[in-house]
Amino acid sequence: MSYELKKIFASLPQVERGVSKVLGGDPKGNNFLYTNGKSVIIRNIDNPAIADIYTEHAHQVIVAKYAPSGFYIASGDVSGKIRIWDTTQKEHLLKYEYQPFSGKVKDIAWTEDSKRLAIVGEGREKFGAVILWDTGSSVGEVAGHNKIINSVDIKQTRPYRLVTGSDDNCAAFFEGPPFKFKFTLTGHSRFVNCVRFSPDGNRYASAGADGQIFLYDGKTGEQITALGGEKAHDGGIYAVSWSPDSTQLLSASGDKKVKIWDVGSNSVVTTFNMGSDVMDQQLGCLWQKNHLLSVSLSGYINYLDKNNPNRPLRTIKGHSKSIQSLTVHKSDGRSYIYSGSHDGHINIWDAETGENDDFSGKGHSNLVSRMVVDESSNLVTCSMDDTVRYTSLSKKEYSASDLVKMDVQPKCVAVGPRGYALAVCIGQVVLLKDKKKCFTMDNLGYEPEAGAIHPGGTTVVVGDNAGKVHLYSIQGNTLKEDGKTIEAKGAVTDMAYSNDGAFLAVSDAQKVITVFTVADGYAEKNVFYGHHAKVVCLAWSPDNEHFASGGMDMMVFIWTASDADKRLKMPDAHRLHHVSGLAWLDEHTIVTASHDCSVKQWTVKF
Known part of the structure; x- marks a missing residue:
């Protein structure tokens, strides 16, 4: 048995309101970079479905930047650690690791020879450092600020200059190397969020929370002009990015607009209106070759269209919060993956191309804990709201009427034939038929954790936190207790019938999975050991002979129902994060989701 990673559907950037998001671009113009949690995500700019994830930081990563040579990436995290790692090898080998200061790294800049790095942020003793990339020794001092430094850039032509922007409303100008503080620029009346040199080094721009952009001479640091006069934007400006030919500047603002400026004539060439919702605030931007990208507060990445400023060429959607649930569905010969995250967002992925979308309308307002597709092609989801x-997969929009309000919070939902569904809630089990509640059981005498409906539609099983599985039969619109329980090894975490209904697999908090044979009165068939921590999700293969399990130990196992020793172990399926969802696209393809906000497809050979 062997496995291979086939595709990664990457997470979106992790964004925070009022905080600029730095995007990195590679010098060849093929890829762009951003961070989410402990991951650095590298995406192909022409086809963003091609992605790679770097997961070696132990803490949340804030910023990542390519070296001008294109061979290395430097990434910085909230603890003040900088890792410099290889981009050419699949393994991304670590070249150097430094700790220039203790505290959050907010921005990084390289000199054009890829030999020196400037690092800024919120340190305890100092707010910035300039180091040699191969020894970590200092080549100058970042002084002149008394608050957090948000942004740094280095002129990419000699003589080198360095500029910083800070929460003390000032920008500072340095000459070097070794870099020495020359003077402070006090034009802004609010936080300076972004400073960037033009590629030819003749000018640099500073953008602030006061909605202003100032242009300065790149060599002397003297102010030339203010773009747009009094105000460049009606809201705070979070990012600017220069065109490759240094004649134009892209700016992204909290006023939900992105603008292209002609620097020579000090005029706006194009204004992109990104929407009217608070989630349409623009927190980051990047001008890479012919591509203009911006990042919204929703985390969505917009490809801007100069010819149609009111509608992006494409919008990359996905998750910026941890994924909690996952399911798959085939329609018209195409396979789709559905994933639900911590913030209630549900995403639709085309399994083949990675193209993604979401449902229109108002959906869940809180964590989506479980999702399944019923026989009428509805996505049935339960949430902490x-x-x-019930959401129709063909209409792709949330329906206000197909919403069933529960008395208490649901933990798990399962579907069966003839319109039946089962919701397992805190202290309560609810049977639904045709999108309506038809039977509720309270005072159970146990705490239910998970449930399943037999594919034949006659039996319901409910697992509790004491390691027992209770059997009920469906009689019309009621559930009748069978007076029989089966024993698991610990508190039940998930359960699933094989597609043909022959077996029931039960996973538990004691790291064990037990498979029962339905026809033999639920006699124990096999017990499966291998996980190092609680098993959280299960899924049967279409062949009914294999099933997969995912756990808190970041591992996925593929098991053979008839032989507990025939198994395939997939360690570190999602590094640093536990596996929260599993599903089979076909007999040889498994999909996994995790708290790292990404979805992965694996090819499995038996």
Whole structure:
């Protein structure tokens, strides 16, 4: 048995309101970079479905930047650690690791010879450092600020100059190397969020929370002009990015607009209106070759269209918060993956191309804990907002009427034939038929954790936190207790019937999975050991002979129902994060999701 990673559907940038998001671009113009949690995501700019994830930081990563040579990436995290790692090898080998200061790294800049790095942020003793990339020794001092430094850039032509922007409303200008403080620029009346040199080094721009952009001479540091006069934008400006030919500047603002400026004539060439919702605030931008990218507060990445400023060429959607649930569905010969995250967002992925979208309308307002597709092609989801929703996969929009309000929070939802569904809630089990509640059981005498409906549609099983599985039969619109329980090894975390209904697999908090044979009165068939931590999700292969399990130990196992020793171990399926969802696209393809906000497809050979 062997496995291979086939595709990665990457997470979106992790964004925070009022904080600029730095995007990195590679010098060849093929890829762009951003961070989410402990991951650095590298995406192909022409086809963003091609992605790679670097997961070696132990803490949340804030910024990543390519060296001008294109061979290395430097990334910095909240603890003040800088890692410099290889971009050419799949393994991304670590070249150097430094700790220039203790505290959050907010921005990084390289000199054009890829030999020196400037690092700024919120240190305890100092707010910045300039170091040699191969020894970590200092080549100058970043002084002149008394608050957090948000942004740094280095002129890419000699003589070198360095500029910083800070929460003390000032920008500072340095000459070097070794870099020495020359003077402070006090034009802004609010935080300076971004400073960037033009590629030819003749000018640099500073953008602030006061909605102003100032242009300066790149060599002397003297102010030339203010773009747009009094105000460049009606809101705070979070990022600027120069065109490759240094004649134009892209700016992204909290006023939900992105603008292209002609620097020579000090005029706006194009204004992109990104929407009217608070989630349409623009927190980052990047001008890479012919591509203009911006990042919204929703985390969405917009490819801007100069010819149609009111509608992006494409918008990359996905998750910026941890994924909690996952399912798959085939329609018209195409396979789709559905994933639900911590913030209630549900994403639709085309399994083949990685193209993605979401449902229109208002959906869940809180964590989506479980999702399944019923026989009428509805996505049935339960959420911590105390609802169970039915969403038509063909219409792709949330329906206000197909919403079932629960008395208490649902933990798990399962579907069966003839319109039946089962919601397992805190202290309560609810049977639904045709999108309506038809039977509720309270005072159970146990705490239910998970449930499943037999594919034949006659039996319901509910697992509890004491390691027992209770059997009920469906009789019309009621559930009748069978008076029989089966024993698991620990508190039940998930359960799943094989597609043909022959077996029931039960996973538990004691790291064990037990498979029962339905026809033999649920006699124990096999017990499966291998996980190092609680098993959280299960999924049967279409062949009914294999099933997969995912756990808190970041591992996925593929098991053979008839032989507990025939197994395939996939360690570090999602590094640093536990596996939260599993599903089979076909007999040889498994999909996994995790708290790292990404979805992965694996090819499995038996």
